[in-house]
Amino acid sequence: MKIRIKRIKVEGFKCFQSFSRNFYSENIIIFDGPNGFGKTSFYDAIEFLFTGQVRRYEELVTSIVDKRSNSQDGSPLLNKDYDGEGLSIKAELEVNGETVFLMRKESAVTLRSQQKISSTKLPLYRLKSFEDNNPPREENETEYLQGLFGKDYIENFEYLNYIEQQENIYLLKQPDKGRATAIAHLFKTSEFQNKIQLITDAKKKLKKLCDADKKRQLESQKQDLDEQEKRFNESEINQADYTRLINWKEIVWDKKQIDVPISSFVEWLDDDGELDGLLQLVSHHKEYKKERENRKIKALLDNEPLLKQYIQYWKYIEKEPSLSRALSLQDEITDFLKSYENGVVNHIEKDPFVLSEDLKSILQQTELIDYTSYTPSLEHIKSVQSRTNSFSVMLTKIQSTRQNFIDKFLKHSTELAHEGACPLCGYSWEDLEKLKKEFKEQEKHFQVLIEKEGAELNRAVEAFEKQTLVPLKTFLTEYKNQHKIDKEFVLKLQKAVQNRDHLHRLNQALEARGINTLEYTKEANIGHDEVGINALLREISSQVKAVDYEKIQSNYDALFIEIFEKSFDKLSSISADDMKNKITFIKSQFALKRSEDIQKKRKEYTHSEKLFKRAKNTHLKLSELEKIYKKSLSDYQSSFIENIEILFHIYYGRIAQETKNSLGLFIQSDGSAIKFLEHHSRDTDAIFTMSAGQLATLVIAFTLALNKRFSKNKLLFIDDPIQTLDELNIAGLVELLRNEFDDQQIFLSTHEDSMSTYIRYKFKKFGLQHERLSFKEAQLKAI
Numbered sequence: 001m002k003i004r005i006k007r008i009k010v011e012g013f014k015c016f017q018s019f020s021r022n023f024y025s026e027n028i029i030i031f032d033g034p035n036g037f038g039k040t041s042f043y044d045a046i047e048f049l050f051t052g053q054v055r056r057y058e059e060l061v062t063s064i065v066d067k068r069s070n071s072q073d074g075s076p077l078l079n080k081d082y083d084g085e086g087l088s089i090k091a092e093l094e095v096n097g098e099t100v101f102l103m104r105k106e107s108a109v110t111l112r113s114q115q116k117i118s119s120t121k122l123p124l125y126r127l128k129s130f131e132d133n134n135p136p137r138e139e140n141e142t143e144y145l146q147g148l149f150g151k152d153y154i155e156n157f158e159y160l161n162y163i164e165q166q167e168n169i170y171l172l173k174q175p176d177k178g179r180a181t182a183i184a185h186l187f188k189t190s191e192f193q194n195k196i197q198l199i200t201d202a203k204k205k206l207k208k209l210c211d212a213d214k215k216r217q218l219e220s221q222k223q224d225l226d227e228q229e230k231r232f233n234e235s236e237i238n239q240a241d242y243t244r245l246i247n248w249k250e251i252v253w254d255k256k257q258i259d260v261p262i263s264s265f266v267e268w269l270d271d272d273g274e275l276d277g278l279l280q281l282v283s284h285h286k287e288y289k290k291e292r293e294n295r296k297i298k299a300l301l302d303n304e305p306l307l308k309q310y311i312q313y314w315k316y317i318e319k320e321p322s323l324s325r326a327l328s329l330q331d332e333i334t335d336f337l338k339s340y341e342n343g344v345v346n347h348i349e350k351d352p353f354v355l356s357e358d359l360k361s362i363l364q365q366t367e368l369i370d371y372t373s374y375t376p377s378l379e380h381i382k383s384v385q386s387r388t389n390s391f392s393v394m395l396t397k398i399q400s401t402r403q404n405f406i407d408k409f410l411k412h413s414t415e416l417a418h419e420g421a422c423p424l425c426g427y428s429w430e431d432l433e434k435l436k437k438e439f440k441e442q443e444k445h446f447q448v449l450i451e452k453e454g455a456e457l458n459r460a461v462e463a464f465e466k467q468t469l470v471p472l473k474t475f476l477t478e479y480k481n482q483h484k485i486d487k488e489f490v491l492k493l494q495k496a497v498q499n500r501d502h503l504h505r506l507n508q509a510l511e512a513r514g515i516n517t518l519e520y521t522k523e524a525n526i527g528h529d530e531v532g533i534n535a536l537l538r539e540i541s542s543q544v545k546a547v548d549y550e551k552i553q554s555n556y557d558a559l560f561i562e563i564f565e566k567s568f569d570k571l572s573s574i575s576a577d578d579m580k581n582k583i584t585f586i587k588s589q590f591a592l593k594r595s596e597d598i599q600k601k602r603k604e605y606t607h608s609e610k611l612f613k614r615a616k617n618t619h620l621k622l623s624e625l626e627k628i629y630k631k632s633l634s635d636y637q638s639s640f641i642e643n644i645e646i647l648f649h650i651y652y653g654r655i656a657q658e659t660k661n662s663l664g665l666f667i668q669s670d671g672s673a674i675k676f677l678e679h680h681s682r683d684t685d686a687i688f689t690m691s692a693g694q695l696a697t698l699v700i701a702f703t704l705a706l707n708k709r710f711s712k713n714k715l716l717f718i719d720d721p722i723q724t725l726d727e728l729n730i731a732g733l734v735e736l737l738r739n740e741f742d743d744q745q746i747f748l749s750t751h752e753d754s755m756s757t758y759i760r761y762k763f764k765k766f767g768l769q770h771e772r773l774s775f776k777e778a779q780l781k782a783i
Contacts, residue, residue, distance in 0.1 A: 025771035031749035033776035074112030101127035209615035313496035641669035652701035
C-alpha cells in the first residue's frame with residue numbers, strides 16, 4: 001500500500017505552537033537542526049495521528065511505579081504557551097493514489113484537566129478538505145484506520161515503519177520469547193495461537209473433571225454405594241400393612257406415603273430413635289404414669305413453704321378483703337387518736353385529720369355522737385385562730401398540750417416510782433395530792449391568762465373538745481378495744497393472697513389425691529404448725545408408689561408431650577403390638593426408599609465414572625493435539641525467520657560494512673525465541689557484546705528487513721540514526737535506502753547539517769527526489 005504524506009499542520013503539540021509544512025518529495029525528506037527544535041516531536045505527532053498514542057510514553061508510564069507520570073498542569077502533550085483553542089494534528093495523505101484528509105484534536109480545556117500522560121486521547125476526524133474546520137468525529141476509528149492502512153497498522157508502524165533513536169532497542173531488551181511475541185502479528189499465527197489457547201482452556205476445564213480430587217470423590221462415591229448395597233435387605237419391602245396410629249394430629253412417620261430423606265428414616269429407626277422410644281413408652285406406660293405421679297408428689301413435698309402458707313391462711317383467703325379493711329380502719333382510728341395528742345390548736349396547724357367514709361360508717365352506728373359537726377367545728381376554730389393574736393394562740397397551744405399531758409400523767413400516776421415527783425421539773429413533792437393541787441393552781445393561772453388574751457379561741461376549743469372531740473375519742477377508743485385485729489396475721493395473709501393461684505392449685509392437687517384439707521386448715525396457726533405440716537407431709541408421702549426405673553427412659557417426657565399431648569388416655573390407646581407393626585411398616589418404606597436411592601446413586605456413579613473416563617481420555621487427546629499445534633507453530637515461525645534471515649544478514653552487512661570476523665550477524669529461532677548470533681557455532685546473543693553503534697545498526701537492519709518483507713505501507717520514518725553510526729555505517733545506510741527503498745517515502749532526521757547535505761547529494765546522484773526541512777529555521781520563523 002503506497003502512502004505519501006503531502007501536507008501536515010500541527011498546533012499546540014509539545015514544542016509546536018503552530019507548525020505547517022507541505023512535502024513534495026516522494027523519496028526522502030531530511031529533517032536537520034540541533035537537538036530540542038522539534039525533530040522527534042514531529043515524529044511523535046505523526047505517530048499520534050496514525051496510532052492514537054506515542055508508544056515510548058505508554059511504555060514509560062507502565063514502568064514507573066511512583067506518581068511522576070501525573071501532572072497537575074494537565075497533559076504534557078499540550079504546549080504550555082499555546083493560547084489557541086486546543087491541540088490538533090492535521091494531515092493530507094495520498095493512499096494508493098487517493099487523497100485522504102485526517103485530523104486528531106482535543107480542546108485545551110479538556111487536556112488541562114487530564115493529569116495522566118496515558119489518559120491523553122485525541123479523537124479522530126475525517127475531513128472533506130484540508131481547510132475543513134467542522135468535520136464529523138469518526139466513531140469507530142479502529143475499523144476505519146484498519147480499512148485505510150491495514151489490519152495490523154499500529155504494530156506495523158511501531159516495528160516496521162518507524163525506527164526511533166533508542167526506543168527500538170526496546171525490542172532487543174525483551175527476553176528471547178518476548179521478541180517473538182512483540183512481532184508475532186507478522187507471523188500471521190493468530191489462528192494457530194487461538195486454537196492453542198482454546199485447547200489450553202479446554203484442558204483446564206477437563207482437568208477439573210479428572211484430577212486427583214475428582215478421582216477421590218469417585219472412589220468415595222463407589223465405596224458409599226457398596227456399603228449401602230451390603231446393608232440393604234430387599235426382604236423388608238412390603239411386609240406390613242398400613243394402619244394409622246395417631247388420630248388426633250398429623251405425624252410424618254404415621255402417613256401412608258412417607259416422602260422424607262433417608263436420614264429421617266435412620267433417625268426414626270435408630271436404637272435410640274423416636275420410634276424405639278415410642279415402643280418403650282407404650283410398653284411401659286403404666287410405670288411411666290406412676291413415675292410421673294411420683295414427680296408431682298415430690299414437687300409438693302419440695303414446696304414446704306407453700307404447704308405451711310396453705311395450712312395457716314387458706315381458710316382466710318376469701319376473708320382477706322374484709323380483714324384488710326378492718327386493719328386499715330384500726331390504723332385510721334389509731335392515727336386519729338394520735339393526731340390530737342398535742343392539742344386541738346397544734347392539730348389544726350398541721351394537716352387536719354379528715355374523717356374517712358369507713359369512720360363515718362361506724363359513727364353512724366350510734367346516735368350519741370354528732371360526727372357531722374366535726375369538720376365545721378374545726379373550720380370554725382381555724383377561722384377564730386386566724387383572727388387571734390399570736391400570743392393568745394401560743395397560750396392556747398400550751399394549755400391544750402399541758403392539759404393532755406396532765407391527763408395522761410394522772411391516768412398513769414399509780415405506776416410512777418416517785419409519787420411526788422414533777423414530770424416537768426423533777427421537783428419532789430410530799431405526796432401526789434399536793435402535786436395534783438399544784439397542777440390545779442397552775443391551771444388557774446393559765447386560765448386567767450387565756451381568758452384575758454384569747455377568750456374567744458379558748459371557748460371555741462373547749463366547745464369542740466366537749467361536744468365533739470371527747471365523745472369521738474371515747475367511742476373510737478372503745479370500738480378499737482372491742483374490734484382488735486392481729487396486724488401481723490393480716491399482713492401475712494395479704495402475702496398469701498399474692499400466691500392465691502398457687503394455693504388454689506395446691507388445694508386442687510391435695511383434694512385430687514383424696515387428702516382431707518379441712519383437717520389441716522381448721523384454725524389459723526400464725527406460728528409454724530410443725531405438727532400439722534409434718535402430718536400433711538406424711539400423708540402426701542404415703543401416696544408415693546414403687547416404680548421400676550429400668551423401664552423409664554429420658555425421652556419419655558418429650559414424646560409424651562409432643563405425640564400424646566400429655567394425655568394418658570391417648571397413650572394407653574396404642575398397644576405395643578400397634579407400635580411394632582408401625583415400625584415394621586416404616587422399615588418397609590425405608591427399604592423401598594433405600595432401594596430407590598441405591599438405584600439413583602448407582603446411576604449417578606455410572607454417569608460420574610463415564611464422565612471421569614471421558615474427560616481423562618479427552619484431556620490426553622487434547623494434549624497430543626496441543627503438541628501437534630505447537631510444533632506446527634514452531635515450524636512455521638522458524639520458517640518465517642528463515643524468510644528474513646538472508647535479507648537481515650545482507651542489510652546488516654551493507655550498513656556495518658565490516659565485522660569482527662567479516663561474517664556479519666545471523667538470526668536463529670526455534671519457533672518460540674529469537675537470538676542474534678555473530679557465529680553459527682556460538683549460542684551467546686550478540687547484544688551482550690555489541691557497542692551502541694552496532695546495536696543501532698542491528699535495530700535498523702532488522703527493522704528494514706521486516707519492513708521490506710512484511711510492511712504493507714510504503715512509508716518509513718528514521719529518527720536521527722547519525723548519533724550512533726560512524727561515517728562508514730552512514731554511507732552503507734544511505735546506499736541501502738536509495739537502492740532497496742526507493743519506492744517508499746522516507747523521513748530521516750539528523751542534527752548534523754553536513755550529513756543532511758551528504759544524504760541529499762547521494763539521493764540526487766541516484767536520480768531520486770529529495771527535500772530538506774530545517775527545524776531550527778522553521779522554529780525561528782515561527783517566533
